[in-house]
Amino acid sequence: MSKTSLAEELALKSFFLGPMAENAPWVKSQIDEIFSHWFDWRKHQFPFDGKCITTQNKKNPEFIHYRNNLSKELLSLLKKLEGEIPIFSPRYIGHMVSEISLPALLGHLAALLRNPNNISGEVSRVGIKLEREAIEFLVKMIGANKSSAKGHFTSGGTVANIEAVWRARYALDHWLALGTYLVKNNLAELDVWQSAHMGWEKFDRFINQHHINIEDLKEFSLVASNPHKAVKSINEVFKIDYLGPVALVPSNKHYSWLKGISLLGFGEEAFWPIDLDITGKLCLGNLHTKILKAKSENRPILMITSVLGTTELGEFDPVHKVNALVQDFREKENIHFWHHVDAAYGGFFCTLLGDEEERKLLSPDNIKALESVKYADSITLDPHKLGYVPYACGAIIVKDERHYMVSQFTAPYITGSGEGNLWLKTLEGSRPATGAAAMWLTAKSIGLNAKGYGKVLATSIETKLNLEKILKKSLKDCYLIPHCDSNVLCFCIAPNGEVLSATNKRSEYIYNEISRDQSFYVSKTSLSFSSYKKMIDQFISSWQGIIDDDHLVLIRIVIMNPFFSSQDGKINYSNALIERLQEVVS
Numbered sequence: 001m002s003k004t005s006l007a008e009e010l011a012l013k014s015f016f017l018g019p020m021a022e023n024a025p026w027v028k029s030q031i032d033e034i035f036s037h038w039f040d041w042r043k044h045q046f047p048f049d050g051k052c053i054t055t056q057n058k059k060n061p062e063f064i065h066y067r068n069n070l071s072k073e074l075l076s077l078l079k080k081l082e083g084e085i086p087i088f089s090p091r092y093i094g095h096m097v098s099e100i101s102l103p104a105l106l107g108h109l110a111a112l113l114r115n116p117n118n119i120s121g122e123v124s125r126v127g128i129k130l131e132r133e134a135i136e137f138l139v140k141m142i143g144a145n146k147s148s149a150k151g152h153f154t155s156g157g158t159v160a161n162i163e164a165v166w167r168a169r170y171a172l173d174h175w176l177a178l179g180t181y182l183v184k185n186n187l188a189e190l191d192v193w194q195s196a197h198m199g200w201e202k203f204d205r206f207i208n209q210h211h212i213n214i215e216d217l218k219e220f221s222l223v224a225s226n227p228h229k230a231v232k233s234i235n236e237v238f239k240i241d242y243l244g245p246v247a248l249v250p251s252n253k254h255y256s257w258l259k260g261i262s263l264l265g266f267g268e269e270a271f272w273p274i275d276l277d278i279t280g281k282l283c284l285g286n287l288h289t290k291i292l293k294a295k296s297e298n299r300p301i302l303m304i305t306s307v308l309g310t311t312e313l314g315e316f317d318p319v320h321k322v323n324a325l326v327q328d329f330r331e332k333e334n335i336h337f338w339h340h341v342d343a344a345y346g347g348f349f350c351t352l353l354g355d356e357e358e359r360k361l362l363s364p365d366n367i368k369a370l371e372s373v374k375y376a377d378s379i380t381l382d383p384h385k386l387g388y389v390p391y392a393c394g395a396i397i398v399k400d401e402r403h404y405m406v407s408q409f410t411a412p413y414i415t416g417s418g419e420g421n422l423w424l425k426t427l428e429g430s431r432p433a434t435g436a437a438a439m440w441l442t443a444k445s446i447g448l449n450a451k452g453y454g455k456v457l458a459t460s461i462e463t464k465l466n467l468e469k470i471l472k473k474s475l476k477d478c479y480l481i482p483h484c485d486s487n488v489l490c491f492c493i494a495p496n497g498e499v500l501s502a503t504n505k506r507s508e509y510i511y512n513e514i515s516r517d518q519s520f521y522v523s524k525t526s527l528s529f530s531s532y533k534k535m536i537d538q539f540i541s542s543w544q545g546i547i548d549d550d551h552l553v554l555i556r557i558v559i560m561n562p563f564f565s566s567q568d569g570k571i572n573y574s575n576a577l578i579e580r581l582q583e584v585v586s
């Protein structure tokens with residue numbers, strides 16, 4: 001805890017309820033405030049309407065019966081919930097979830113009670129405004145252009161990723177439709193690759209120059225008309241056998257990518273994984289190779305994705321290098337690719353960029369990756385992970401208005417398509433304001449900067465680095481994945497020369513034992529050779545392991561809980577975890 005001063009550590013303790021509900025009296029007072037305010041708000045909206053529930057009503061036996069019954073069943077619900085996983089505890093180091101922060105909890109609760117629906121201004125007045133401001137805070141956090149960036153909250157990273165594919169498809173479909181129209185009418189000489197990546201500037205220029213009516217492009221659109229017919233036109237016009245676009249996504253991807261690609265009708269074949277390098281990150285050389293391969297096969301590129309904080313290992317892909325490559329194609333060949341950064345997990349590490357000491361906790365390459373997120377065409381963030389916000393809260397952010405476009409739909413019962421009426425542009429219909437309010441209050445009170453959340457996340461990385469050291473020292477034959485960039489760590493125990501299947505079996509055993517007695521909650525992950533071959537080969541060679549299996553099983557620990565390294569309780573969590581592991585291993 002050398003880098004965190006006492007004052008900062010104490011500030012951090014005010015951000016959360018505490019494992020023993022230490023801040024309970026104060027939290028209770030704030031919750032009371034929220035409810036009092038809610039009651040008063042109701043009373044003062046239409047004060048002359050009179051009471052609908054009278055004192056007499058409340059004495060009615062039926063009334064009393066149902067109320068007592070509710071009390072009873074509420075207790076039974078609370079009793080049931082006692083069996084829930086204690087995610088708040090520093091002993092929970094399993095998945096990418098932990099204690100929720102107090103501003104997030106209070107903000108969520110305050111908005112929940114008003115229950116606005118951010119689908120439209122007809123059902124949400126303040127909620128929509130809060131959402132716009134909260135998105136601005138996130139835009140500022142990643143350093144993107146505040147005046148042009150757009151976005152909204154989603155139910156999570158999966159939906160945000162699918163929304164990104166939806167938007168990339170909109171751009172590609174428009175460009176390709178225009179290209180097909182132009183070539184068919186002898187207005188330009190373009191091939192399918194040049195058409196599909198022409199970019200909006202060129203698109204606008206062609207439209208203006210030839211006074212083209214957008215409606216006339218419809219018959220060449222795979223989205224707005226019949227895709228089978230449109231493909232026939234593409235084949236005729238470009239004299240090719242069009243097989244559709246491909247999505248280039250690194251093999252370390254989240255499973256949401258396959259869902260999105262197939263859901264939007266591309267077929268799983270359109271999913272082209274980018275190989276991983278020896279550190280398990282997106283291999284830039286292979287990305288370049290795949291781009292050229294796609295070009296040679298007349299397959300446009302729907303999008304290129306890089307991942308900031310992989311779900312398995314918490315690794316940062318070289319976002320800056322992908323960005324440079326994309327920029328290079330733009331400048332030299334006028335080829336516009338859509339670059340999406342899936343920063344569902346890692347995006348919040350941008351908060352520590354503003355502090356020299358905190359920056360040192362990440363490698364220079366990872367700092368560059370974080371600093372390049374802002375250049376992406378679209379970005380996924382998950383406040384319900386490192387934002388310490390309650391579920392369900394994800395976010396999609398795009399560069400500008402144009403990037404925000406999707407095919408338009410109309411609903412006669414919802415009026416208004418102006419500012420604040422996002423339903424035309426969101427995949428989901430009804431949407432809560434709770435996530436936005438949680439994020440808003442967090443940004444206002446703790447701050448999405450180096451002093452606020454940056455400290456929380458810096459502490460989590462320090463704690464993880466510390467735990468790695470202790471694991472290495474205290475557990476015989478313990479091997480840690482060296483490339484876990486953030487607050488995730490993965491390890492296995494492997495005596496020299498052991499066959500991999502035995503190592504994997506041991507990892508499974510450790511996981512099962514720890515899960516059974518529930519003294520700690522860890523997770524496990526299985527890395528396949530088909531995705532991680534280079535990295536696993538090198539990793540296993542450190543103990544001269546013998547490969548007789550097609551995957552590597554690791555114990556995975558995610559250090560998000562701010563109190564894991566606390567010195568003030570009766571327990572030292574690191575030591576307790578090591579003791580438990582030593583017991584299980586022997």
Ligand SMILES: *Cc1c(COP(=O)(O)O)cnc(C)c1O
Nearest residue numbers: 156157158254256311342344345
């Ligand atoms: C968690 C995660 C997702 C999916 O987010 P959900 O909120 O679970 O839908 C996508 N990508 C990455 C990298 C993630 O870590």
